[in-house]
Amino acid sequence: MNSDAVKYKSQLYAELARVGKGLSSDKRLEILDLLTQAPKTVEHIAKETGISVANTSRHLQILKDSRLVKMTRDGNHIIYNLSAPQITSLVRLLITVGENELSEMRAIQVTADNQKNVKTISLEQVRQTYRQSYILDIRPRDEYAAGHIKTATNIPLEELTDNLDKLPKQQQIIVYCRGRLCPNANIASQILNENGYNAFSLNYSYYDWQDDITE
Structure with missing residues (x-):
């Protein structure tokens, strides 16, 4: 050559x-x-x-x-x-490749999703129910300010326990955080369900929501 x-x-x-x-x-x-x-x-x-x-x-x-x-x-x-x-696209693509090709990643996620009092919901399921649901964003305030689901209320995870009385017990709550590598949506849904709420963890981010759901 x-x-x-x-x-x-x-x-x-x-x-x-x-x-x-x-x-x-x-x-x-x-x-x-x-x-x-x-x-x-x-x-x-x-x-x-x-x-x-x-x-x-x-x-x-x-x-x-x-x-x-x-x-x-x-x-x-x-x-x-x-x-x-x-x-952002590169990071998301890398995560997708990892989930598709690394069985260890999926095993870790499945174990987390199967913890007691954790209920999960998929984007496909959310399409059918989100208009009647209470959407809870548990990210820090700066991330919520940078972009969030239009109808979402922001209560950062570290403040959730002190603000449970602000949340509806008669309405399905969909909790989201940073996405598929973040454990906080599961943690928040677990806290809510242990306190008598009907909460589901959406292990996808606001940006996944933008790509998948038209509000």
């Missing part, structure tokens, strides 16, 4: 491998999935992922070098966001 052609393709694959480096860590994948919901500060990302601010900063630097995230400054805070809308 022509040496210039070899050099050309080698350089391009080397650049593309930078994206692969960004994706080659479970924590960096978690950070990317988190940023599909809304822009975040380093401190917020560290809190949500359960890793130190220092380690979060190192992961973010690798993601920045991979051109997967970008940063802006807001006063004393540095805000991180996905560098392009297509990265």
Whole structure:
């Protein structure tokens, strides 16, 4: 093969491998999935992922070098966001491939869905019932503000127990959070059902809802 052609393709694959480096860590994948919901500060990302601010900063630097995230400054805070809308599609596609090809992922999800007092509902089932249901978004307020199901009420998970009296006991409640890798919808539905509500966990995100359901 022509040496210039070899050099050309080698350089391009080397650049593309930078994206692969960004994706080659479970924590960096978690950070990317988190940023599909809304822009975040380093401190917020560290809190949500359960890793130190220092380690979060190192992961973010690798993601920045991979051109997967970008940063802006807001006063004393540095805000991180996905560098392009297509990265949301990339993260969602990766999750879909994992669920389809990795039986271990599905086994973990099935175990979580079969916990006591957890009831789940599919997007297909939701199409038939959501207009008569109470939709509960349990994400943090910044993520709700960035985009949410039109009729959804926002009560962040950590505030749910203190606000149970605001929820209807005579109406089906559909709970959603960040999507298929987030356990919080199951946790919230479990809390509600243990307290006499009729709650179903929708293990899909607002963005899945947008793709699947026309309001």
